[in-house]
Amino acid sequence: DARVTQTPRDKVTEMGQEVTMRCQPILGHNTVFWYRQTMMQGLELLAYFRNRAPLDDSGMPKDRFSAEMPDATLATLKIQPSEPRDSAVYFCASGTLLGLNTGELFFGEGSRLTVL
């Protein structure tokens, strides 16, 4: 049963702390997205990788957010320092180039971040 795996599921931290969220995409998928869910904006695109190369991170606050793919089985999203306004659910999604042409992505269960 192939699925996108995200850790941690829940994270509570204090303002100023570093937060790292991890994602294992579905084996064979070469595109990986990071989205953030907020009440006002819905699902906001933060970053996008194809074949591990970052293609678009224009949705990410550059001064505190960074996204990487150290290898094909791991994508990371780091926030340093974290702020209360970063509190949200962060989703990782993966897909293939063929599926992506029709827009279909497979999402993980999300990482709920609360910054106090």
Place this chain on the structure above:
Amino acid sequence: DQQVKQNSPSLSVQEGRISILNCDYTNSMFDYFLWYKKYPAEGPTFLISISSIKDKNEDGRFTVFLNKSAKHLSLHIVPSQPGDSAVYFCAASAFMQGAQKLVFGQGTRLTINP
């Protein structure tokens, strides 16, 4: 700059009736439109899609309609069932800024009442 908009945050429908969820978009470059369904504490899952060259796609109880001239699409669920209660996200896909992007709306929470 919200390129995909779902103006109804919530919708309540009686079981057995038709549910109609609406979505508007602004970018004429979008070539695919999709609906995703999301249950609490889970990630969104793909529901149905439609190419920009079509105006209707049907899959069981779910039908998506596309009106390109109005830049509007809708999802019809008939008959509605309690298990359909979820948040529905409209999404649009296009090649933008060197990458194939999937842009989502804000979501509509659908509640099916028995």
